[in-house]
Amino acid sequence: MTDKFKTEITANHRLLDLHIRETFQYRDLVWLFVKRDFTAQYKQTILGPLWAVFQPLFSTIVFVIVFGNLANLTTADVPGDFQIPSFLFYMTGNVCWSYFSTTFNSATRVFVDNRSTMGKVYYPRLASPVSIAFAKLIAFGIQFALFMLIWLFYVIKGGTSIQITGWLFMLPLVVLQLMVLSIGLGITVSALTTRYRDLLMVITFILELWRYLCPIAYGLQLVPEKYYWLYFLNPVTPIITTFRYAVFGFGYFNLGYYLIGWLITIIVLFTGLICFSKTERNFMDII
């Protein structure tokens, strides 16, 4: 008779019991969730996933008209005489932002949206937010492909300051940081939304405001350099500026601020994981 059991469920929760390995074992489930979210979202629509393109495209056009032509805000990250088509400039910011805001928003609702399943059956709860991060990556991929097409058009046409550099290889890292940050923030807040549904409403406003704290509608040049230390505490900022550096071949990059961005991202992720694993144990009793 052995007293060794494969699984033990106890009343005591260890702080660092984050179920990461278990979530990895359930990777097929993560993949199925991704597929489910994707098919469910676009089922019975005519354009299907093409809808993903419209939202950032629409924002970009609005930004070109409002901030570019009417308000005439700068689109430069660094001083100098660079020629960047304003459409491309606004699109970089909007594509990143669109991924961040949709992922963050869905991740905050993860307990509320999945309570019917989670209330009946066990699986590592982390599989749900992780699948969200990947599902939204599909839309991001489509938007990014469109961006690259337009980018390529300008590169071939010439007459702009775009240079193809080795910085392009930074892109995967930038996207990774974007994913980690959105999901980390999302699950931190999701732990709170099980108790306070108000947060779900508040988040819409916060996101709207946050968008203008990032260099999306304007170039970094608009911000006085002496406030950069404060401005770069917003972890989305280095992601967007680095993204632009990578695709345009020039721009603003400060290793210090970039690493601080990563540091904040990692801290956010672990805060999120801890809150999440604490909440997942008992949230069914509250929700």
Added chain:
Amino acid sequence: MIMLKVENLTKRYKLGQIAETTLRDSFQRLGAKMRKQKDPTRPIGQDFIHGEIFTALENVSFSVEKGERVGIIGHNGAGKSTLLKLISRVTAPTEGKIALNGRVASMLEVGTGFHLELTGRENIYMNGAILGMRKKEIDDKIEDIIEFSECRQFIDTPVKRYSSGMYVKLAFAVAAHLNSEIIIMDEVLAVGDMAFQKKCLDMMNAVSRNDGRTILYVSHNMGTIRRLCNRVIVLEKGHIIFDGDVETGIERYMGSTRMLELVNVYDDPHRHSGDGEIRINRTKILNKTDYPIFYSGENISLGIDFSAKESFDQLAFRWVIYSTADVSVGMATTETDIQANPGDNYLQMDMNIDQLAPGKYVVYLTGYSVNEYGYNKVHDTVSDAFVFEKVLTTDENNRMDWKHNEWGYSMFPMIQHK
């Protein structure tokens, strides 16, 4: 091998409206607490103090061996569902420990984890993945699952177009075929048709016997418990009051509701069924003064108070006798010549129970009439109308204890030998 071990398991819930808390309420409560005022968010007229708790399960311990089929029975609120929820890891225990030796497939509700927009096939993969299976493992089983579910024709249709019956069939087929060592079911079988129910029970029996899979099954249907389980745990108010063989367990569960009373009044409308032309209001056992315990040779003399909406002249009453383990034992009826006037009526009847085996019985009482075409019209049935016990005088039946499982419930007169 022990598959499941539950040790001192306790689950408490906080009472009060914690679910509807908003951020503003939290701040209000905090503010009131600091100013030492009453909680402003507490509903008026409600006496719950925040933090008051309800104990759904207390100090429950048991262990289940490989291949056991355990039925969990108890009244509503006894803690059955809480127990299953804890074992299937939907929520965490307050105290105590659950140790599992294998994967758990839980079916706490029909179509757990099904997504309406996905097809039956996609949902099979989904469900399998939720149970922790890899895609390859499911590939090996998918044909069996589709075959068992009887849904082949619709397998590539989104499940939102399924009927509820098809839904259960698919859900059940998935849970039964996947490689989980422990299967948890909460009365899911109640939805399928009879043929499918039987198929499911046979299947569960087979997987448990052949593959040694362990089953935990919660149901209020003693018939299915009896057919599936080889062990029963009876819960009452969060405690285990019985753990052992099926018949004794069922009897314990049934017995705890049914009291030996001489006078029974039927005010509760839920106990009545029928067209309501007459209504049985009260019964009284007339030939006993303390308990309705009858010895060999004694008749049951019963007085019935009933009210009728119109006058009848061809009314009849029948008794359907059940054992306390909820097995139907037999039926007896009066002739169809009882007369009744509109309003209150009283009737006295005598019932001979010589052929009934010793034991405790429950009577369902029905008032009915038969029309000229032989059509039987039920006016009122009272379930669990009254309980009585039959006891043998000592020298009867060669002083053997009656074995209901083997001998049934009829006792015929002594055989005469020449």
